[in-house]
């Protein structure tokens with residue numbers, strides 16, 4: 001099946017393909033706190049390049065979440081933890097350094113010195129807007145729902161999708177598009193996913209490995225959080241408040257709040273959802289989501305944070321009550337503008 005042509009890129013597609021063909025020994029980097037699109041893009045690209053006779057390594061910035069191991073475990077190339085010592089001694093051995101799923105120096109900070117010094121052989125493949133890494137070639141398509149979707153388009157150049165690439169890339173595509181329900185899901189996204197399934201990737205197995213790995217403690221925490229969620233501003237704003245007491249009583253760990261903020265969005269009237277999670281030092285980690293009307297990145301920015309229009313975050317150092325009051329006021333201002 002032929003892929004839709006790349007869209008929205010910087011016209012560096014042919015240059016990227018030529019540089020990858022010319023390379024023999026390739027190091028593939030991605031951003032810190034890697035997610036399934038980050039490691040899926042790394043493994044997918046490695047599986048294609050290794051099929052084309054190239055060697056290399058995947059370079060990770062520690063700590064790598066345990067949940068990424070099922071994707072990294074299928075890498076045809078060794079997976080290496082980055083250290084300054086590795087950068088000093090090993091960077092020169094590679095004739096191409098590829099960074100996937102980011103082109104921002106802040107997200108590759110531990111290796112920035114070595115990547116910048118090697119910018120003549122640095123290639124970037126990304127779907128984010130921000131780009132400040134110096135490199136020989138950058139292919140950036142901000143219309144792509146995931147970086148993995150872009151890697152799928154490279155497959156025909158390197159012998160076609162094999163099973164390893166298909167599994168890893170479908171993980172990236174599904175995770176970054178919320179299993180095809182985010183705005184970024186396009187015909188190209190579904191075409192790339194279709195190519196992965198045609199090459200043997202199994203969505204049911206992937207759903208299990210990505211979405212059905214929670215602990216009981218997480219859902220005890222979810223129960224407590226939903227019991228105390230406030231529905232304000234005519235039910236349009238859901239405010240979820242998770243205290244240290246909730247973590248202790250449910251025996252959940254700090255990262256197990258992930259995804260809980262999306263639960264109130266299933267309610268028809270709710271237009272935006274906020275989750276405040278109290279940290280051991282009293283600081284509040286705040287996540288914001290919206291369905292369509294409200295730009296939560298603007299609200300997060302008011303409190304020193306940032307993000308996207310539909311998903312953003314910030315940190316607040318004040319009491320839970322004061323934070324809820326301040327956030328509610330910020331949402332009220334925006335809702336009133338809509339009327």
Ligand SMILES: [Mn+2]
Pocket residue numbers: 037038101127145146147176
């Ligand atoms: Mn991504």
